[in-house]
Amino acid sequence: MEEPIEEWLKEVLMLDHAESKMTVKQMKIVQAAAEIFARKGFAAASTSEIAQQAGVAEGTIFRHYKTKKDLLLSIVAPVMSRLVAPFVIRDFGKVLENQYESFDQFLRAVIENRIEFLQRHMSIIKIMIQEVPFHPDLQEQFQKIVLAQVLSKMKVVVDRFRAEGKLLDLPSATIIRLTVSSILGYVAVRSLYGHQEDANWDDEAERQATIDFIMRGLAVPSPK
Amino acid sequence: MEEPIEEWLKEVLMLDHAESKMTVKQMKIVQAAAEIFARKGFAAASTSEIAQQAGVAEGTIFRHYKTKKDLLLSIVAPVMSRLVAPFVIRDFGKVLENQYESFDQFLRAVIENRIEFLQRHMSIIKIMIQEVPFHPDLQEQFQKIVLAQVLSKMKVVVDRFRAEGKLLDLPSATIIRLTVSSILGYVAVRSLYGHQEDANWDDEAERQATIDFIMRGLAVPSPK
DNA sequence: ATGTGAAGTGAGTAATCACTCACTTTTATC
DNA sequence: GATAAAAGTGAGTGATTACTCACTTCACAT
Numbered sequence: 001m002e003e004p005i006e007e008w009l010k011e012v013l014m015l016d017h018a019e020s021k022m023t024v025k026q027m028k029i030v031q032a033a034a035e036i037f038a039r040k041g042f043a044a045a046s047t048s049e050i051a052q053q054a055g056v057a058e059g060t061i062f063r064h065y066k067t068k069k070d071l072l073l074s075i076v077a078p079v080m081s082r083l084v085a086p087f088v089i090r091d092f093g094k095v096l097e098n099q100y101e102s103f104d105q106f107l108r109a110v111i112e113n114r115i116e117f118l119q120r121h122m123s124i125i126k127i128m129i130q131e132v133p134f135h136p137d138l139q140e141q142f143q144k145i146v147l148a149q150v151l152s153k154m155k156v157v158v159d160r161f162r163a164e165g166k167l168l169d170l171p172s173a174t175i176i177r178l179t180v181s182s183i184l185g186y187v188a189v190r191s192l193y194g195h196q197e198d199a200n201w202d203d204e205a206e207r208q209a210t211i212d213f214i215m216r217g218l219a220v221p222s223p224k
Numbered sequence: 225m226e227e228p229i230e231e232w233l234k235e236v237l238m239l240d241h242a243e244s245k246m247t248v249k250q251m252k253i254v255q256a257a258a259e260i261f262a263r264k265g266f267a268a269a270s271t272s273e274i275a276q277q278a279g280v281a282e283g284t285i286f287r288h289y290k291t292k293k294d295l296l297l298s299i300v301a302p303v304m305s306r307l308v309a310p311f312v313i314r315d316f317g318k319v320l321e322n323q324y325e326s327f328d329q330f331l332r333a334v335i336e337n338r339i340e341f342l343q344r345h346m347s348i349i350k351i352m353i354q355e356v357p358f359h360p361d362l363q364e365q366f367q368k369i370v371l372a373q374v375l376s377k378m379k380v381v382v383d384r385f386r387a388e389g390k391l392l393d394l395p396s397a398t399i400i401r402l403t404v405s406s407i408l409g410y411v412a413v414r415s416l417y418g419h420q421e422d423a424n425w426d427d428e429a430e431r432q433a434t435i436d437f438i439m440r441g442l443a444v445p446s447p448k
Numbered sequence: 449a450t451g452t453g454a455a456g457t458g459a460g461t462a463a464t465c466a467c468t469c470a471c472t473t474t475t476a477t478c
Numbered sequence: 479g480a481t482a483a484a485a486g487t488g489a490g491t492g493a494t495t496a497c498t499c500a501c502t503t504c505a506c507a508t
Contacts (some may be wrong), residue, residue, distance in 0.1 A: 060486050174433050178434065181410070184404055209398050
């Protein structure tokens with residue numbers, strides 16, 4: 001029963017394993033690079049500034065990464081895998097079918113879970129969204145790792161709930177698009193205006209409103 | 225009755241007026257810059273490449289624009305104004321109240337109108353979204369021109385319809401966030417996968433599904 | 449026709465870029 | 479503790495960058 005969760009954790013830990021083999025200085029480099037890439041963008045970030053902020057010589061960067069772009073990939077690629085990690089477990093839908101009886105409950109759980117992931121890795125997610133459009137190889141990775149996985153795995157779940165009449169008769173790709181864009185909108189606005197102190201931003205209310213909005217938009221209208 | 229539309233057109237034409245005073249070569253520069261900024265990003269675009277693609281000497285660029293960033297601003301700023309142009313007409317809400325009796329009709333019209341605008345200026349919109357996060361002065365412009373205008377003008381309309389019980393009891397900022405994020409999701413996915421020939425992308429169906437999704441998510445649920 | 453300011457040019461400049469390499473220091477194995 | 483491999487260094491490299499400037503060409507009012 002708990003097996004799939006273990007498998008998912010294995011996926012996550014395997015990636016952290018790569019980090020555990022890192023030197024202290026290499027970790028500093030990755031952290032500095034992630035911070036500067038997020039703040040200035042990949043093209044505007046210079047290796048000399050990264051080295052300076054990491055407290056290492058510029059040559060040290062190229063001891064671990066062949067090119068600046070290699071450094072970018074080593075930062076972005078892992079979060080792509082971890083972003084879809086919950087979806088790649090075996091029989092994704094069937095497993096959760098037992099835990100969550102209603103589509104509402106199920107979708108809420110998935111959404112809450114991924115919202116928290118997005119917020120925890122906000123700066124790297126920002127780098128990903130910013131740079132994917134400009135790097136064909138990153139686009140390909142995104143297509144194969146994220147899109148293909150999420151679409152195929154979610155399709156099964158969506159199809160089942162739709163067959164049960166709990167979901168509107170829309171293509172699953174459409175349903176996923178509407179869901180994801182609403183979530184990204186919430187996360188983006190939150191990261192912009194949610195951290196200001198003056199903010200009239202009730203985070204819990206906004207999150208609930210967003211999830212409710214998605215549910216109302218996707219559910220079959222109750223008959224009058 | 226038609227006056228506000230004239231006023232809105234005036235806003236748009238005033239900006240085109242600036243273009244009409246341009247030299248042929250200056251137009252070429254702006255077009256080349258817009259294309260290259262969209263394709264490679266602002267930081268990765270070089271003035272020499274822009275000059276080459278525009279068929280002018282590199283010095284000519286700096287005859288018209290003091291810096292590379294000035295060139296960026298001259299491209300992005302006008303579409304910000306035009307993006308909110310329909311909202312800045314006098315008594316935005318009251319005027320349309322007469323034309324569209326239901327909130328549904330009204331919101332559909334506004335959404336359809338702005339979707340078409342976004343698609344017509346897709347490449348510049350892309351530049352805007354890409355570069356606003358990295359340039360504090362662009363952020364400020366976006367805040368003052370786009371956000372403030374849309375929020376304040378839409379608030380009036382939203383408040384009225386909500387008072388009539390046709391809209392859920394949510395902050396108008398939330399309603400606008402949910403609406404805009406759904407639209408941007410539609411436009412983004414369409415621009416990525418909608419132009420492929422193989423595409424299983426039924427544009428009209430996707431657009432209708434998106435608008436319906438927004439409506440269902442915002443409307444007060446009909447009593448059983 | 450002529451004078452004048454704007455438009456256009458392209459070689460030139462200092463700064464910065466990503467990356468290399470000969471060298472030193474650290475770490476791990478026996 | 480000797481040895482070798484890996485990690486770390488920083489001055490140096492050629493290429494590219496945004497931008498300048500002395501100069502030429504053009505458009506147009508008189």
